[in-house]
Structure formats: structure tokens, C-alpha cells
Amino acid sequence: MGSLFRSEEMTLCQLFLQSEAAYACVSELGELGLVQFRDLNPDVNAFQRKFVNEVRRCDEMERKLRYLEKEIRRDGIPMLEIPGECPEAPQPREMIDLEATFEKLENELREVNQNAEALKRNYLELTELKHILRKTQVFFDEMADPSREEEQVTLLGEEGLMAGGQALKLGFVAGVILRERIPAFERMLWRACRGNVFLRQAEIDTPLEDPTSSDQVYKSVFIIFFQGDQLKTRVKKICEGFRATLYPCPEAPADRREMAMGVMTRIEDLNTVLGQTQDHRHRVLVAAAKNIKNWFVKVRKIKAIYHTLNLFNLDVTQKCLIAECWVPALDMETIQLALRRGTERSGSSVPPILNRMETAEDPPTYNRTNKFTFAFQNLIYAYGVATYREVNPAPYTIITFPFLFAVMFGDLGHGALMAAFGFWMCYKEKPLQAKKIDSEIWNIFFGGRYIILLMGLFSMYTGIIYNDIFSKSLNIFGSSWRNNYDNSTLAENKLLQLNPDSNDYLQSPYPFGIDPVWQLAESNKIIFMNAYKMKISIIIGVFHMLFGVCMSLWNHLYFKRRISIYVEFIPQIVFLTLLFFYMVLLMFIKWTSYGPTPGKLGSNDPEIIKTSAYCAPSILITFINMMLFKTDPNTRPQCDDVMYAGQMGFQKLFVIVALLCVPIMLFGKPYYIMRERKQRAQSQPLANTEAAAENGGVAGAIQPAHHADEEISEVFIHQAIHTIEYVLGSVSHTASYLRLWALSLAHAQLAEVAWNMLLRKGLMSKGFQGGIFLYVVFAGWAAISVSILVLMEGLSAFLHTLRLHWVEFQSKFYAGEGYLFQPFSFEVILDSAGQAEE
């Protein structure tokens, strides 16, 4: 097994495959997913490659499958998931069978669809005709009504009846039009025919199905009466323009009745035929739905294999294919085995040859991960992929990330909510994974389920340390503070102090975490917590950074940069230790050596006053004075000037040594490189050929060769940037860790505000109806707690933690200039294809 400490060792290999065996071998490698092939013909475009035809055939098959899938979706038939194992990539000869199957299916489906469409159109026409006959019957009935006859006569008058003899016979057309077009249609008719036509219309109540788009549309029946041929052509043109369909409508009532009967029988016939067509289509689709996922996998695998084969070089004899690939050195055996399996499957007798190659190229970075480490590794990769064989920060991130998060998010209640959510996701991992929920936010949460679980658990821990649960505290072990004031003092004063230098404090601290009494200290709780949390942040920060610098030692040792150890690592660690680690030490000295002396509480003995809290110096002022070589005049004559004997001398020494480290960091490496080059220039004329041979052959020669192509001025500039970044960085990064304090303070305050503004309102209400009020208020408080305190504050703490890792920690040792190992793997290809499709 590979380790998480560094990325895997990779080797570039040359692979000779016999043409017949190539397909099977690549298919086996795809199942394995451990080999990254390099493109050996990068200047050949996609259409000139060897297996273009096959790739194209696969594309065509995929298109047909997508068509099938679309049709299946349209009918709402469930597609079966692949039961059990994924199917293996089929043999190339099976491709023809698949092609034939898909071709047949597609043609059948297309034919069925065409028929169905024709039938539907026919059906639509008939139903429209049916409606016309039914509706117009009303109009004709009105016309034939004997009571109206008189009206007609009086309206038209004698003249009208006589004019032109038979010309009074009115012509008519009947048809169907979309309902929303009626008003425009009517107006147009009126204008174009100058009011000489008569339009009657009636709505069809049931919606009709449009055969082309299969939408439901509402239509109206109309009938237009007019006189003369000219008007008839005009009316017909207008109808055409409005896409109204005209139907022949016989004038005689008997004919109409006969026609209506005919239409009805035809509609019934059509209905049975349509039903049969639908049944047939459904049968075809159900059969296809059983296999479609399987087919998709097969076709995608074939396509991927041919794509990969396209990357290979063809041997001159055309008998074998040559591939170059990156392979994890530890997996050579497994790959050999897979290749042998592939050869056996293809029935070829010549085994493939896997040949290690020497190369000066940087290999890809490959870290083996499991479902737990995967998310943490991804956090690191999001910043930059590690340089090949560089120390990988991921294993430490697994602990430091949730811990630093928890320092900012310390609350037992909120941590428990988060841990419960994380635990649920981890517990229900398999069913949730199988569900394949598409929501992006959910996928982010689910991908980071182990991070969330750990963050929650760590927050619970820090919550207990801070003694903070939804801004209240738990008094588990009994507080160490007592109230010694008498009743009259208590009654008269609003605020009273408890003096630790008296019997108010039992002189033994609360066993675990912060004393619960601080939660009730209205006036100085924040002052106390700030002093504690700020110091804790700096201590954690300095240790985190020191650890980061130590990691760089492993990098220097591994890459054999001896000189970097002397002129970079050692001065760096000395600088950081003498200045910032010393400050941390001062904090511990302050914590341990100042405070009340048990047994002599409130004593005025000068020796005891010197170690009392009154004499405790400010660490920050001490540190600033140390950097400026300055001493403040002592304003407290009872106290000592220094925290320990010889403090001033040590501090001066520390600052001077730390400052001396800067020029070493700045000029050490460029000077060394300059000297080395000079030496080489001197020795080169003597042993020119020898040196060249040695340099070329030895792998360790990479380092000097790398520097040789840099100008010396560039080396200086590079080193100067690096040094300035480190020196200024260690100041600003130390300050940056104060965000641990700031966010923790903000979180605690927000939690308190939420409690006081909401839940307290419920608790403060009097009487038993307060219980009902509390029930309502609790729901609001819970919603605020989850949305603002857990989600938003959690996100902000997460981002700050990420920054602390990326900038403050990793800048000490991590270059992140590598590129990722992307093996040829069916799993990855199928996953991404599945996602792109949805």
C-alpha cells in the first residue's frame, strides 16, 4: 500500500501490444484504472487517427441510444438500473451485433412514431369534421326555422328577393380555427369583405391534440356565409392565411347526417388502430428499457477503448501498437497480470511487453485515498496539486482541520447538531450514495461527510472546554467560586467582584474547561475570555507554523537539497523559535508564576505581592519592547522589572540572533550557487567529457542542472522574495491566527444574542400559558440556531480554517506545482458521462 505521506512513486513505461490483443488489454487496464496514457501523436488531428471509424460508429450508437432513452422517458417507463456488476467491455465483434440491434430498434421506433403521427393527424381531422357537422347543424337548423323565414323576407325586402333571380342563394364554407385567432380572423373578414360576409362560430369544448407537438389545443368551429364567387375566393384566402382548416360540408341535411355517420365509424376504427400502435410502441420501449443502461455502459466502454487506442503509436511493421504510460511503481505486478488476462482473452500468443523508461519529465502526482481521506485530500488539491513526491499535508489536515475549526466553533450544542448530521450521512452512506441526488449543495455536504462529522465532534470537545452550550454553561464538577458577601451588601449593589486572591476562590481550578461561573459574570466575562482565547490562538498558531517549517526539512532531505537545510530550514526555525515561540513561553511563564499564593491570601508581604496578579506584565508590551530594545519606566514600584532573572539580556540576544538569520536566508543559497558555478567553470575545461557523462547519467544531477538555466540575478530575486515572504509572513501569519479568537468570540456572542432575544422571551413569560408561548418561541430559536449559527457561522469558520491551512500552514513547505495523475478508468468515464447526460 502506498502511504499518504508522499505521493506514489511513478514510472514512465513503454507498452508494446500486439494489434489483435491491444483491444482486450486496454479494456482490462480500463477496468483496473491505474494507468495514465500519454498522447503519442499530439499533432495528428482527430480525423486522421487510426480508429476514427470505430469511434464514429460508437458515436452513432450513442446517438441512437439517446434517442431511445428520450422516447422511453417520454412514455414514463422506468429504466432498470444495472443489476450487480457493470458489464465488461464487449469484444469488438460484438459491436456489429449491438449496432444491428440499435439500428433495428431505432427504425422500428421511428416507423411506429411516423405511423402514429399519421394516424393522429387523420384522427384529428375526423374529430374536427365531427365537431363541424355537429355545430353547424345548429346554424342550419336556425336557417331552416320557418319562423325566421318571415324575418328574412322582411329584412331583405322585395327587391332583395328578386335581384338576379337565383343569385340570392348564399354559399358557405365551414372549418376549424385556433380559438385565440378568432378575433383577428373576424376583423380581417369584416374588413376584407366590407361586411358582406356573415360569420358564425362555436367553441369546441374538449381540447384537441396537436399531432406534431402533442400539445392540447382549444379550437373553434366557424361557418361563413357569403354571396358570389369573388367573395368565396377571398374568404378562402383569408382562411388559408389564418391556418384554418376547411372541410367540405354538404348542403342537404340528409347528406350531412350520412356523412356524420360515416365519420363516427371511421373514428372508431381509427381508435382501435391507434390503440394497437401505442401498445406496440410501449412493448418495444419496455423491452429496450430493460437493457438500455447496460447498452450505454457497453458503448461508452468501447468508445473509451478506441479513444485510448488512438493515442498509441503504430509500429513500422503494423503488427504492434506502442503506448507510453505513467504507472504507479507499486502496481506494476497488477498491471502485468491485467495485461496477461487481456492477452488470454484475445487468444493471442505473444505476450505484451511492459518496459520501464528513464525520463527527465516530472511524473504526475498520485495519492491513494479511501472514502475517509478523499475529502481531506481534495481540500489540499483545491489549493494546488502537490509537486511530485512532495510532503503531503493531507494526513495532518485530518486532525488539524477539524480542530482549528472547532476552536472557532466551540459550542457543545451546535457541535452536537453538526455531528449528528455528519453521523447520519456516514451511517446512511450506502443508501444515500445509491440515491444519486443531483443537488450540488447536497453533493458538497455528502462529499465532506467525514469532515463534517469530525468538525462536529471536535466542536463538542471545545464546547466543553469553553463550557458553552447554546451560550449557557454546565456546572458538572461544582464551581470553585463562593459568595462571601453578606445579605445587606448583596441587596445594595448591582455588581460585585469576587476576588481570586481571597476565600472567594477555592484555589483549586474547575477540573475540566472553564469555570461555569464565568457565564454569569456580566461585566468581565468577555475580558476574561478574550485574554484566554487570544493566548490560546497564538499558542496554537505558533505550533502549527513550527510544524509546517519542520515539514520542509523532510522535503529538503528527500530532494537532497542539503544546502537548503543549512541556509533555509535552520535559520527559519531559529527565527520563528527565538521570536514567536519565545512569546509563547512568556505566556506560560505568566500563567504559572503570577497569581494568589494559597495560605497567604491578601497578604501585604512584598515577596508575595511580586508574584501576585497585580504584578503580572502584559505579554504584548513585553514583546514589543523586546523588538524595539526598549524598556518602559516601571510604574509599579512594588513589582520586579523582569519576569525572570536575565530576561533583558536573553531578549537582546534572541532578537539579534533572529535578525542575523535574515541575511543567511537572503544570501546563503545564491552565494552557494554562485560558488558552485565558478568551481564547475574552472574544472570543466579539464574534465569536460567526463563531467558531461556523469551529469547525464546520474539522477541526482537534476538539481544543479535545474539551477544552471536560471540567471544568477534571478536566483537572487527569487531568494529575496522567498525570504521577505517568510520574515514578514511569520509576523502577519502569527497575527492571522488571532482569527481563531475573533471568530470564537463572534460565535459565542451571536449564540448569546439568539438566546437572549428569542428563547428568553419565551422563558420570561408568566403563568402556564408561558409553556405554550415557549413552544412557539423554541421553534423560532431552533430555526435561527440552525440557519445562522450552524450553517452560516459554520461556513465562515470553515473558510477561515481553510485559509489557515492553505496560507499560514502550507506556505511553510508546500509548493503545489504538480499535476494530477488521471488514470484511464472506466469508472471515471462512466460517472462523468452519466452526469453530463443529466
Next chain:
Amino acid sequence: MACKFCGPKLSLCGLILSVWGIIQLTLMGVFYYIEAVALLEDLPLEEEGGHHTIEGFIHKVEVGYSQNAYNCWIAALLYVITLVISGHQFWMNNRSSVSM
């Protein structure tokens, strides 16, 4: 029994909220009952000058503690009812989605 009036999301929300409410409010009730000092600030007491004697003040605090303990348990009981209702709804939703 076909009275389904919450969707799957609302019933799940009610379920989680009521579980949380039952746990927290019952515990808070217990803490009020044993007169935990941390919850003193959340008692319904009259402000400024409402109490003239220490004994009177202590009595008021004790009454407040027991009153709040009962209120918490009442609210917890209401959440038990919510739990039952939303649990039933959740079950109905699940069953109908399976049968479909």
C-alpha cells in the same frame, strides 16, 4: 385515516424539530427543577426594587424556578404531540410514495 395535510419536507422538519425540542426542553425543565444557577437570568422576576427582603427575593426565585420547570415540560409535551402528528404524516407520505 387518509388525512394527509403536510408534505414530506414539512413533516420531516416537524419530526426533527420535535425530537430536538423534547430533548432540550425536558432537560431544561430538569435544570429549572433543580434550580440551576446558569438559568437564573432567564427567570420572570420583577426588575429593580420589586423585592425588599432577601427572603422575599429567594421565595420569588424559587417560585420562578418551579414555574419555568413546568412551562418547559408543557412545551416538551406539546412537542411530543407535534412528534406524533408529524411522525404520522411522515409515515403517510412515505407509504403513499412507495405505493405509487
